[in-house]
């Protein structure tokens with residue numbers, strides 16, 4: 001059966017050049033980077049090299065990069081760390097309703113500890129408004145955390161303007177840039193970012209590895225105790241192969257941003273056009289143009305997204321509903337709800353996320369199956385176009 005992977009916002013394959021970078025660190029260079037002998041030093045050299053690469057990719061200094069187990073840990077660290085380190089100044093945090101769960105749940109955890117969190121609304125395109133940010137800033141606001149790119153609809157936030165506003169008010173600014181790196185140019189200096197979360201497995205690197213950028217001078221408490229790793233700030237023996245791979249992956253991803261985005265845009269435009277021509281009652285959720293090319297969220301009226309996902313899966317096509325479905329009970333996406341996507345589309349929204357290896361054949365096959373399956377689902381749908389039960 002043909003297989004088409006359109007879930008690159010969930011994770012990407014690990015590229016060959018990244019694998020090649022990782023392999024020696026499994027056996028040839030297997031020392032513990034914390035050891036004082038030559039085996040340790042050799043492994044530490046791999047970490048140093050990777051750290052330089054990550055720093056260079058985002059225009060940071062190497063000593064501002066802290067390796068973590070991924071984006072979720074980086075988000076937890078940034079938000080809880082800044083909150084704990086600044087609680088004497090204030091206990092108010094501003095974020096948005098469309099953040100990744102690792103941001104939202106970190107904020108929830110802080111609320112139970114006496115912090116106050118404002119979750120900003122977004123407009124129907126998924127954009128946080130700067131006026132809103134300004135409106136909700138209080139004397140005791142210590143942190144603003146707004147994601148650079150949303151993982152469900154791909155909307156790019158006005159990070160630089162929000163960061164500037166934060167600084168004019170003496171507030172620390174964090175951004176979750178997991179979906180942004182490799183899709184848009186990120187320069188922490190130019191964009192005035194204080195802390196930034198990154199992950200390797202969204203940019204053709206290995207899973208279980210990422211980093212937090214903490215600008216020198218920014219106060220952020222540490223969460224993991226018990227080791228001298230990461231300049232005594234993040235205990236635990238380094239995942240040397242993954243870190244080496246991450247260094248290579250981010251270097252390549254940032255170097256190839258424009259080429260990859262252009263290629264993906266061409267295919268994406270073709271895909272959307274085909275859907276609009278061949279399937280009635282659809283809607284593209286998200287911003288028209290202030291978005292990354294690789295994420296398209298489409299609502300299909302009179303279709304249940306879970307059913308669509310499963311039937312596409314039977315044809316070898318992998319997509320996502322964007323909603324959390326860990327318990328087996330599908331929750332509607334918090335992002336699409338915050339964007340006030342109309343109810344009739346909310347139930348049938350699917351995220352298609354394209355990777356750099358996508359081909360026209362993949363898209364043609366997907367369109368063919370989509371037309372079939374959507375037709376089938378609509379023919380048995382209890383709902384008619386007017387929204388009334390049949």
Ligand SMILES: *Cc1c(COP(=O)(O)O)cnc(C)c1O
Pocket residue numbers: 009010069070071072073075100102147149150151176178179198199200201202208209210
């Ligand atoms: C995937 C993702 C994360 C989590 O990163 P992990 O490395 O999987 O923990 C955080 N934020 C966004 C926007 C993501 O897409």
